[in-house]
Amino acid sequence: MAxxxxxxxxxxxxxxxxxxxxxxxxxxxxxxxxxxxERTVAGAALVxxxxxxxxxxxxxxxxxxxxxQSDLVMRPGCTRVASVEEGLRGALxxxxxxxxxxxxxxxxxxxxxxxxxxxxRIEQAFAGDTLFPxxxxxxxxxxxxxxxxxxxxxxxxxxxxxxxLQYRQLNPKPVPLVHCNSVSG
Ligand SMILES: NC(=O)c1ccc[n+]([C@@H]2O[C@H](COP(=O)([O-])OP(=O)(O)OC[C@H]3O[C@@H](n4cnc5c(N)ncnc54)[C@H](OP(=O)(O)O)[C@@H]3O)[C@@H](O)[C@H]2O)c1
Numbered sequence: 256m257a258x259x260x261x262x263x264x265x266x267x268x269x270x271x272x273x274x275x276x277x278x279x280x281x282x283x284x285x286x287x288x289x290x291x292x293e294r295t296v297a298g299a300a301l302v303x304x305x306x307x308x309x310x311x312x313x314x315x316x317x318x319x320x321x322x323x324q325s326d327l328v329m330r331p332g333c334t335r336v337a338s339v340e341e342g343l344r345g346a347l348x349x350x351x352x353x354x355x356x357x358x359x360x361x362x363x364x365x366x367x368x369x370x371x372x373x374x375x376r377i378e379q380a381f382a383g384d385t386l387f388p389x390x391x392x393x394x395x396x397x398x399x400x401x402x403x404x405x406x407x408x409x410x411x412x413x414x415x416x417x418x419x420l421q422y423r424q425l426n427p428k429p430v431p432l433v434h435c436n437s438v439s440g
Contacts, residue, residue, distance in 0.1 A: 263343060263368050263427065265355040266295055267387070268375035268417075274383030276358055279310045282381035284409035288417055292356075295373055299354040300346035302339065304361040319345045321361055339364040343430045363388035367428040371421060372396065378416040379408070396422040 269275050274282050281289075301315065305322035308314060316332030319342035327335045336342040339361055346353040355365040366372070372393060400421040408415045 261347065262370050263347070263353045263355065263365075263430075264299075264371040264373060265357075265362055265365060265369045266292060266373040267357050267362060268292070268377060269387040270377045270379060270381040270383065272380035272383075273386045273389070274381050275387045276385030277381070277383040279306060282383040283377060283415075285377070285406050285415065285417065286409070287404070287406045288375055288377070291375070291419065296354045296356060298351060300349040300351040302336075302342040302346050302353065302355045302361065302365060304358045307356065307358040307361070308333070317346065317349045317351060319343075321364075340368075340431055343368055344433070347430065359385050359388055363390055366391045366424075368430050369424055370427055371399075371423055374420045374422065376418040376420060378418065379411075393422050396424045399423045 267275060268281070268288055270282060276282065300317040300319070302319050302321065303314070305320055305324070305327070308318070308320045314330055314333055318333045319336045320327070320329065320333055321339055321342050322335055323337065325335070325337070329335055334345060336345055343353065343365065355361060355369060374393065398420060402419040404417050404419065405414045406417050
């Protein structure tokens with residue numbers, strides 16, 4: 256088991272129809288699920304996709320925002336990185352636990368490096384425009400913990416079953432070191 260300061264985790268929530276995003280935010284409003292997310296990532300260094308970053312009211316320090324836009328203006332404490340790997344290297348260098356918090360494109364690129372995936376499965380379909388990537392082979396990861404809760408969803412004003420799962424990937428890929436282009440001549 257990797258020590259906490261070298262541990263890379265991902266965290267997210269997904270509906271029963273695979274949706275995880277709608278119009279730049281979440282398809283649901285489940286305050287207790289959001290509070291679980293905030294508790295879990297508290298004090299960590301974060302790796303965040305640019306769209307998810309722009310949707311957040313508060314972004315903690317030691318956040319690494321993945322974007323191809325080199326002129327992106329960052330909030331204090333946030334660093335723009337050109338790739339998920341660069342973000343993971345920066346986050347690991349802080350010495351804090353590292354969490355990849357999405358969105359979909361960042362999960363899709365980061366999962367090979369993750370030791371853990373904290374995934375909340377919301378047992379209800381929601382309308383959305385962004386799907387959880389179907390390329391993440393969580394079925395082959397070890398299911399380490401599972402907790403079921405009935406939580407209130409404010410948009411439908413109904414209770415929904417949420418399964419708080421912790422998956423573990425036993426042998427994630429090491430984050431590659433910085434690439435140096437070879438110069439010939
Ligand atoms: N349910 C959940 O747990 C959860 C978690 C997080 C987000 N979300 C939702 O997911 C949606 C956003 O997800 P998304 O996939 O559309 O966007 P995203 O991953 O948040 O951001 C996409 C942007 O990140 C940059 N990027 C991503 N991968 C990159 C890579 N490999 N190399 C370089 N740049 C990269 C690009 O920025 P540039 O265009 O600047 O180059 C890209 O346009 C929102 O609705 C959000 O609320 C849900």
